[in-house]
Amino acid sequence: MSVSVQTEDFDIAAEIEALTAPDRDIGAVVTFSGLVREMTHAGAIQTMELEHYPGMTERALEEIIDQARARWPLNGVRVIHRFGPLAPGDRIVLVIAASRHREAAFEAAAFLMDYLKTKAPFWKKEAGSHGAAWVDAREADDKATARWRTSSS
Amino acid sequence: MQILYFSWLRERVGEASEEIETQAATPADLITELKTRGDGHAMAFDDISAIRVAVDQQMVELDHPLEGAREVAFFPPMTGG
Numbered sequence: 001m002s003v004s005v006q007t008e009d010f011d012i013a014a015e016i017e018a019l020t021a022p023d024r025d026i027g028a029v030v031t032f033s034g035l036v037r038e039m040t041h042a043g044a045i046q047t048m049e050l051e052h053y054p055g056m057t058e059r060a061l062e063e064i065i066d067q068a069r070a071r072w073p074l075n076g077v078r079v080i081h082r083f084g085p086l087a088p089g090d091r092i093v094l095v096i097a098a099s100r101h102r103e104a105a106f107e108a109a110a111f112l113m114d115y116l117k118t119k120a121p122f123w124k125k126e127a128g129s130h131g132a133a134w135v136d137a138r139e140a141d142d143k144a145t146a147r148w149r150t151s152s153s
Numbered sequence: 154m155q156i157l158y159f160s161w162l163r164e165r166v167g168e169a170s171e172e173i174e175t176q177a178a179t180p181a182d183l184i185t186e187l188k189t190r191g192d193g194h195a196m197a198f199d200d201i202s203a204i205r206v207a208v209d210q211q212m213v214e215l216d217h218p219l220e221g222a223r224e225v226a227f228f229p230p231m232t233g234g
Contacts, residue, residue: 034234050233051159051160051163052233053157053159053207053226053228055210056207056210056226059210092234093233093234113234116233116234117231117232117233117234118230118231119212119231120231120234121159121207121226121228121231121233122231122232122233122234123159123160123228123229123231123232123233124233125160134160134161134229135232136230136232137229137230137231137232138232
């Protein structure tokens, strides 16, 4: 199982161990984890609510992983994304890419995160003393996704 | 046809989903039809440039054919990660 969409927190060390233990050919593991930031441009937040599209989310994440596997020689991939109410400092997302060598693992992890941000159906709503607001999509994220279309392959 | 709304579209429409009978040929046509259902719908679909659509859980453009579609979802650009 390479994709999980869940409300519960995850254990990063346990996830790395589960992914890498069965495969002694792995020489490089790159892990990215995203956290809820407290300060936003509107002020400090108390909660972040993550909404998603059950069914499509899992399908979209699987497709993103298939694309990464087609581009890099990956021995293992793991993606966990949480939904529901979260607080500053909480873990939101985990991406692990494992390969024989570091270049593929680094690039695949960056690709997975860039694609996940613009192609997986999640929406964030931040709430604090200033009120509550849906987070706007960032142009920088679209550009980060687009760079993979122009380079290599 | 099952229509789903997420994020602020859901809040403006006031429902997460609704079942409707429609002959709309494309999501754009469907939006024109949905806007007549009430003020909330009209407000939700006010700015088409801010809306993304998935047909049977696949992202498509607003002129994608709806023939045979079972589920159409409307939402703003995604903000995961």
